[in-house]
Amino acid sequence: MVTEPPVGHPEAIIRPDAAGQAFVVERLAPRPELAEFVDYYWLVRWFASAPHRQQVVPQPRIQLAAEDGRLLVHGVSREPFFRTLHGPGHVLGATFHPGGFRPLLRRSVGGISGTVRPASELFVHDDVPAARRILAGGDSAELVATLEEYLVGVGPEPDAVGRGVTELVARAERRVEITRAETLATDAGMSLRSLQRLFTQYVGVGPKWVIQRFRILDAAAAAHTGAVTDWAGLAGELGFSDQAHLIRAFTQVVGTPPASYQRSIGRGPARRG
Structure with missing residues (x-):
């Protein structure tokens, strides 16, 4: 049976036509044991000869992204989100279900709303090795496998x-x-x-x-x-x-x-x- 890739929420990408000229987004489904927590993974690859400033409408979902040498947890933010892309690059992230991150954090997620924090500040697991492997590049399956290895190590329990x-x-x-x-x-x-x-x-x-x-x-x-x-x-x-x-x-x-x-x-x- 062929499984369709996740659709995600493309309406959150502001000015999608211009965005499509600057980067491509691939969305991938999580493995079954993480599907209760992770909605989908998103892999953005870009090659921008000139800086491209992209806006994305924040959603009521926590994100975990490999960027700037770390796995960064983005709490739900009420503020507009902008990111400037330049040159070649990529970022891999996990979009959690609205109720899917607390089983990893094991406390109220309200305490991280509006913040961006390295994962190792919230979990006992060091995020740097996984982030380095992801940012070093590779095919989509390899990158997602590295991120999933980290998430499995955190040990979320059904909730x-x-x-x-x-x-x-x-x-x-x-x-x-x-x-x-x-x-x-x-x-x-x-x-x-x-x-x-x-x-x-x-x-x-x-x-x-x-x-x-x-x-x-x-x-x-x-x-x-x-x-x-x-x-x-x-x-x-x-x-x-x-x-x-x-x-x-x-x-x-x-x-x-x-x-x-x-x-x-x-x-x-x-x-x-």
Whole structure:
């Protein structure tokens, strides 16, 4: 049986056409014993003759990436993420399920939100040897095997609560009608306060932020289609009080209003007059 590679969340890559000229992304599935924790691996390879500054919309997922000679743990961040690529290079990372990192950390992930820390500061295992082997290069399977060897060594244990959190976040992602944390709490059969505590422990941010971030990614995906978009109508569908609310939220994350962003990437109707 042929297994399709993971899709990931390409809508999080800002200005994807320009990005595609600067680097390529390969996404790979984890081995079965790590699949409860790791959603997918991503391998970015680039050769940029001139510096390319790339923006990526942060998601409610912790990342572990081999870069700058270390395995760096990126906690969930509310701030925009930029990276400048120049010359040849590569980076390999693991995107964890929303509830998948706490079984490795064995404490609340809220304490690492908004931070970037070497893995050996969080685990007893030295991350430098694995990072050096990965950054030395090789084929995709070899690089992923090295990262997985490190993760297996950390020894994550199955966590039923973590699996439940991952499913709750997936529910908020795929069900556009969930626009409020209260709705997700009711859907989960718990109080809003309990849901907030659960998300802090396992995701690192609150459910309100998670839901709105998915709705922003929905708006970015709409912009990337190039189809004529009724932004006022889409704002209502995504749970924003009005178009102005969507514009403010989108601009805060992406840096420009959605209609302007769509035009800037050459996928929207030209401005007349």
